[in-house]
Amino acid sequence: MSMNTRRIRAASIFALILFHPLVSFSQDQCRTCHESIEDPRALAFAADIHASNGISCADCHGGDRTKEDMEEGMSAGAGFRGVPVGDAISDVCASCHSDASKMVHVYKSTLPLDQVEALKASVHGQQSVSGRSRIAQCTSCHGAHGILPRSNRKSPVHPANVPTTCARCHSNAGYMTAYDPSMPVDQYQKYRSSVHGKLNQRGDSKVAECASCHGSHDILAAKDVRSKVYPINLPATCGSCHADAVYMRGYGIGTDQLKEYSKSVHGVALLQKHDIGAPACNDCHGNHGAVPPGVESISKVCGSCHALNADLFSKSPHKKAFDTRGLPECETCHGNHEVVRTTDQLLGVGKEAVCAWCHKDDTKSRGHIVAATMRQLADSLADAEDSAQRLLNDAEQKGMEVGEARFAARSIRQARLESRTKVHSFQESQFRDVVEKGLSAAKDVSAQAEEAIGEYHFRRWGLLIASFAITLLAVSLYLLIRRIESRQRAK
């Protein structure tokens, strides 16, 4: 027997062993059958990442994939469990995805092992309205038989497809009402109108989509303090991209917004004082419909909180002047991300005053005079408040009860706050009215404090006189006792 004949014979025997139905234990009989009947699930599974890793139908559905006989392969004895339903779906996924011995050692995967646990703890892990299972299972987003890696553009969880995937439920008003009737269902529409959404639609996979801000498996309700979109955490979430100069390269926008915001009056209030009433990024830029506010809309954005200031400004002579020069309204004086705490120093024509930026040259101009006068009025009110507070403190230190005057002093502070708002009218008369109201309150408070201090001195003098009178009486009594006793001794 020649060498070639021997080789051919050996190859034939090997092929027989390999392809003979009785000995071909490595072949997936489930797929063989289901593909033969053109079961769409089996056909889709051919492209599934699990199939390419040697995972068979039986790994999820149970049964014996080596059995050619359907009855035998899909018998209870072979461990067949059929189609997993409800929470059993995620449990099947977890049986591998949460098991390091399989994921790391067998499949050499770098995927995190806590995805299913994170899903259970997330807002989607809550009980569904049916009460029989959690709201979402792994398959809700990843699909079931045609699961593709996230990097595959056809995957429903590829960045380009995430918004559509989430929108399947979140844009369905009928479905969402059952869970949270107050929750809007227009996030997808808004997102598509945003800068993020538009770039995403153009295929930019770096740009933020739903999971970038909300997380993926670990999504929490926005009102949950641990959520990435909870007001206190939101600036850091936005900053994870926008403060990263390398990541943002090519987008043509700065990356110092978070740094500036953190120093601003808004940032300090939110991030340091944890005042969730203070605006985070989304309060000015929108969240799903995130766009940078333009020159024409900036006052509307600020005015959504600072309504009175915005209203006064829109009626003021500055409105027309700013519009003509194309200046953004609030931002021109206060800045944008780094809005600093306002002080009276901003007003007037001095070095730190913002009015002087435009009104410094012409000292006889009406704007210059009004700015200087308003600053004088603001200073006089601040001085009056200081003086009243000093007198109150003095009276209190002397042990006098000045609770009522202390309460009345709030009117001075109120007038100062009101005057800071009235500044935006840029009308001296309106500003003066408020300041004079505060000055009058300061006068009353000072008078009450002075009265208390006067009362303190009156008490001291009263004590001196009373004490002197009692001492005099005591001395007289002592002398009387001595006189009586000397008389008694004489007897």
Add this chain to the structure above:
Amino acid sequence: MKTIWEKLYKWIDERVDLADLVEFMGKKYVPIHRHSIWYYFGGVTLFLFLIQVVSGILLLMYYKGSEDLAFESIQFIMSKVQFGWLIRSIHSWAANLFILAAVIHMFSVYFTKAYRKPREITWLTGMFMLFLGMGFGFSGYLLPWNELAFFATKVGTDIAGAVPIVGKPIMVLLRGGEDVTGATLSRMFGFHVAIFPGIFAVLLGIHLVLVQRQGMSEPIGHSESGGDLKTMPFFPNFLLRDLLLWLIVLNVLAILAVLFPWELGVKADPFASAPAGIKPEWYFLFMFQSLKYIPAEVLYIEGEILGILLFGLAFALWTMVPFWDRKSNFGQENKVVTYVGLFVVAFVIALTILGWTA
């Protein structure tokens, strides 16, 4: 020509026979010895009590004993009522001086063994008045309904509640419920202005009648020491000296009340957490501090309960001293009683200082 005073005396004498009283007072003498100074503390205590009654009645005209109005009414008294600040400050200072004078008076009686036969009832009424005085202090402390008072009352009634068997009902009785609330304030107000004064008036009446009837006690061995027994007439000598001391006390009280006005503090907020360093009034401090030193458990008994029981026993023994100090009753010097007294004084002072500085 009769003066108006003589006419007035005659007018009253014709109706109530003052002559007998004047004769009784004329025959009343007070012994003079090296411990005579202690006789005056009874009078000082009485004087301070009278100041409390008068200033308390004046405060009552404006005070409102309810959770919503108590604090504000005292604020009103202190800022709007003419001399209201002075009356309130005097009432607060005199309350403390009253307890101090009563404690000195009690210890002077104890050390001179003046409680011995036949003055057991005088001692007992005095002791009960001292306890009532502390009760006045405890109940009055809550009335301004400020933060310190609120939590001190909570702690105080908690301690009372720790007494086995009867503690819980006592605590509920004092609080008017399970917690310190507006009901507790109404209750304390009731105790302070009606129940305690009523009982106190009866005890004080008995105490004064007995003092007048039995006269001042002389220290043991004084009458047997030989020599002339020096005395002074009660009227006018002792009474005028009493008045002189009262004037001095009044002066001290006025200085304290004006220079160190009693603060009102912050209104009580039952939902706020207790401020740090809550302490009771100084006269409860030695007990409060002692309870802190007792271990959490002693011989299977909870430390706090053991402390309360021991204090209860100590107060009972102290009150019953005329009945177990047989030696003094026979006119013999009982040094054991003196040493026990000295130990108690040292203990109370030391623990009060420790509590104050803690």
